[in-house]
Amino acid sequence: MRLDYLSIFPAYFDVLDISLVGKAAINGLVEIHAHDLRDWTHDRHRTVDDTPCGGGAGMVMKPDPWGEAFDEIIGTESDPSVHVIFPAPSGTPFTQSAAAELSSAQRIVFCCGRYEGIDHRVIDYARSMWTVHEVSLGDYVLNGGEVAALAITEAVVRLVPGFMGNPESLAEESFSAGQDGLLEYPLFTRPVSWRGLDVPEVLMSGHHGRIASWRRDESVRLTRERRPDLTDSDSSGIH
Ligand SMILES: CN1CCC[C@H](Cn2ccc3ccc(-c4n[nH]c(N)c4C#N)cc32)C1
Numbered sequence: 001m002r003l004d005y006l007s008i009f010p011a012y013f014d015v016l017d018i019s020l021v022g023k024a025a026i027n028g029l030v031e032i033h034a035h036d037l038r039d040w041t042h043d044r045h046r047t048v049d050d051t052p053c054g055g056g057a058g059m060v061m062k063p064d065p066w067g068e069a070f071d072e073i074i075g076t077e078s079d080p081s082v083h084v085i086f087p088a089p090s091g092t093p094f095t096q097s098a099a100a101e102l103s104s105a106q107r108i109v110f111c112c113g114r115y116e117g118i119d120h121r122v123i124d125y126a127r128s129m130w131t132v133h134e135v136s137l138g139d140y141v142l143n144g145g146e147v148a149a150l151a152i153t154e155a156v157v158r159l160v161p162g163f164m165g166n167p168e169s170l171a172e173e174s175f176s177a178g179q180d181g182l183l184e185y186p187l188f189t190r191p192v193s194w195r196g197l198d199v200p201e202v203l204m205s206g207h208h209g210r211i212a213s214w215r216r217d218e219s220v221r222l223t224r225e226r227r228p229d230l231t232d233s234d235s236s237g238i239h
Pocket of ligand 1: 087088089091112113114115116117118135136137138139140141142143144145148
């Protein structure tokens with residue numbers, strides 16, 4: 001899997017060399033390339049923004065640098081196997097199932113906007129050439145797309161076959177299919193007693209049936225408390 005990041009702050013992606021994603025890069029599972037969008041400007045000030053047509057606050061990212069960057073990084077041929085991701089507050093909420101789908105992609109290009117956003121013709125052009133995803137990390141406003149690109153990268157790469165040392169652990173995570181769409185149960189480890197707080201006895205019983213039942217009950221309880229929206233979904237085990 002090749003991952004490209006287009007941003008006016010490419011240093012955001014230096015962190016990928018440190019994290020788990022860095023290990024995947026070393027193992028050859030993923031190839032990471034960060035690019036400075038300003039490398040595709042031609043004026044002395046390396047300008048990437050301009051005032052919004054129709055007025056309004058802030059600045060909008062000009063289409064020209066993006067188009068020239070696309071030509072060089074992706075090419076000028078249409079290819080639906082290339083996935084181009086535009087993080088944006090107006091995007092579709094990014095989910096675990098979207099991460100799972102993207103984990104089989106061979107090429108993902110993240111377009112990280114800044115200012116008030118990117119000229120919409122950039123997205124329209126990308127849609128005419130590649131498979132485009134306009135996604136949102138959540139219902140809050142960030143200053144740009146970089147943090148979202150990092151979060152999406154981690155969510156996707158950890159699902160790439162061969163990345164996780166113990167793929168079985170993926171099955172029990174919140175939001176994974178194996179978890180019935182429920183939140184993860186509380187976790188405990190040694191010491192059994194810590195500052196007057198004890199591990200639930202059932203977890204020390206060695207009785208696998210009771211442990212599984214306790215964990216399921218806890219997942220149902222937490223999901224009802226914190227994510228009632230998940231309890232109505234078909235995939236959840238709660239109805
Ligand atoms: C005041 N304005 C409002 C519009 C957005 C401006 C900042 N910005 C520019 C590009 C850009 C990309 C993503 C996000 C973003 N925010 N929240 C999320 N979940 C996102 C995601 N994915 C934010 C962004 C700030």
